[in-house]
Amino acid sequence: MSFSRLPSSRFRPSSIVIVIRSSTIPTHSHTLPLAMALRTSHSLKLNNTTAPRRNTHKIGRTNVRAMAASQDELKKLVGYKAVDDHVKSGMTVGLGTGSTAAFAVERVGQLLKDGTLKDIMCIPTSVRTKEQAEELGIPLCTLNERSELDVAIDGADEVDPSLFLVKGGGGALLREKMVEIMAKKFIVIVDESKLCKALGPGFPLPVEITPFCHEHTMRVVGSLPALKGCKPVLRMGSSATNKPDGDEIAISDNGNYLVDLHFDTPIADTAAAAEQLKNTVGVVDHGLFVGMTYQVVVAGTDGIRVAGTDGEAAWW
Numbered sequence: 001m002s003f004s005r006l007p008s009s010r011f012r013p014s015s016i017v018i019v020i021r022s023s024t025i026p027t028h029s030h031t032l033p034l035a036m037a038l039r040t041s042h043s044l045k046l047n048n049t050t051a052p053r054r055n056t057h058k059i060g061r062t063n064v065r066a067m068a069a070s071q072d073e074l075k076k077l078v079g080y081k082a083v084d085d086h087v088k089s090g091m092t093v094g095l096g097t098g099s100t101a102a103f104a105v106e107r108v109g110q111l112l113k114d115g116t117l118k119d120i121m122c123i124p125t126s127v128r129t130k131e132q133a134e135e136l137g138i139p140l141c142t143l144n145e146r147s148e149l150d151v152a153i154d155g156a157d158e159v160d161p162s163l164f165l166v167k168g169g170g171g172a173l174l175r176e177k178m179v180e181i182m183a184k185k186f187i188v189i190v191d192e193s194k195l196c197k198a199l200g201p202g203f204p205l206p207v208e209i210t211p212f213c214h215e216h217t218m219r220v221v222g223s224l225p226a227l228k229g230c231k232p233v234l235r236m237g238s239s240a241t242n243k244p245d246g247d248e249i250a251i252s253d254n255g256n257y258l259v260d261l262h263f264d265t266p267i268a269d270t271a272a273a274a275e276q277l278k279n280t281v282g283v284v285d286h287g288l289f290v291g292m293t294y295q296v297v298v299a300g301t302d303g304i305r306v307a308g309t310d311g312e313a314a315w316w
C-alpha cells in the first residue's frame with residue numbers, strides 16, 4: 001500500500017438500481033450494503049451508463065437489487081445518508097461545498113419540501129452552496145446570527161486514519177473551517193477514493209493567503225519545517241479547482257489568493273504542519289482539518305461504512 005490516495009480505479013463507472021421493499025432497514029449499522037444507504041422505503045434509480053455488475057442482496061425482509069455504482073452515485077448515497085441520519089427538525093445545519101456536499105444540500109431541500117424537516121436553519125460555506133440552497137428554498141443565515149451548529153456535513157479531498165482531512169480543493173476552506181469547527185457534529189462524506197494512509201502526496205494541500213506580497217508568503221510557507229519538500233503553486237483561473245483553467249490569479253470567496261502545496265512524500269506531523277501554517281503571518285487559513293471530524297461516512301462499491309464516533313475504527 002502506498003501513501004498516496006487509494007486508487008479511484010476501483011470505481012468502475014457503471015450504473016445502479018436500488019429497489020428497497022421494506023421498512024425494516026436498520027439506520028445505525030456501521031456497515032451498510034450499498035443499497036441500504038437510504039433509510040426511507042422507496043425505489044431509487046440513478047443514472048444509467050454501461051455494463052453494470054449486478055448483485056442481489058437479501059436484507060431481512062428487504063429485497064435489494066443493486067449494481068455497481070459510479071463515483072457520483074456513491075457521493076449521492078453518502079450525501080443523502082448523512083442528512084437522513086443526522087439532520088432533524090429544529091436544527092442549525094452547516095452546508096458544505098463541493099460535488100459531494102451538493103448532494104447533502106439537495107437532500108435537505110427535498111426533506112424540507114416534503115415536510116419531513118421543519119424549522120431548520122442552515123449556514124452555507126461558500127457562495128456556490130448559498131446559491132444552491134437559495135434555489136431549493138432552504139432557510140439560511142450566517143455565523144453572525146448563529147454561532148452554534150448542531151451538525152455540519154461536508155466532503156473532503158483526503159481522509160487519513162486519524163480522520164484528519166485535507167480540504168479546500170474547491171477553494172472554500174476558510175468558510176468551511178469557520179462553520180464546521182462550530183458544529184457539535186462534523187460529518188464528513190466521501191467516496192472510498194478519498195481515503196489515504198497519510199496526507200500529502202495524494203492531493204495538494206490548499207492554503208488561503210492574503211494577496212499582499214503573496215510571493216513572499218509562498219516562500220515562507222514553502223520553507224516551514226513541517227512542510228519540508230512541498231512545492232507551493234499559486235491557483236490560477238477558477239478558485240473552485242486546483243487545475244489551472246485561466247490566466248488570472250484565482251480569488252477566493254473572501255477576496256484572497258489560494259496556494260496549493262504539492263508533496264512527494266507524506267506530511268510527517270500533520271498537527272505541526274497545521275500549527276506552523278496557522279502561525280504564519282500572511283496565511284489566512286489552510287486546508288488541514290485536524291481533530292474536527294465526528295464521523296466519516298464512506299461509500300465504496302461494497303457498501304457504506306462509518307468511521308469515527310459511533311462507528312468503526314479507521315480500516316484503511
Ligand SMILES: O=C(CO)[C@H](O)[C@H](O)COP(=O)(O)O
Pocket residue numbers: 096097098099100101154155156157166167168169170171172173176
Ligand atoms: O473542501 C472542499 C471545497 O473547498 C470540498 O469538500 C472538497 O474539495 C471535496 O470536494 P468533492 O466532494 O467535490 O470531491
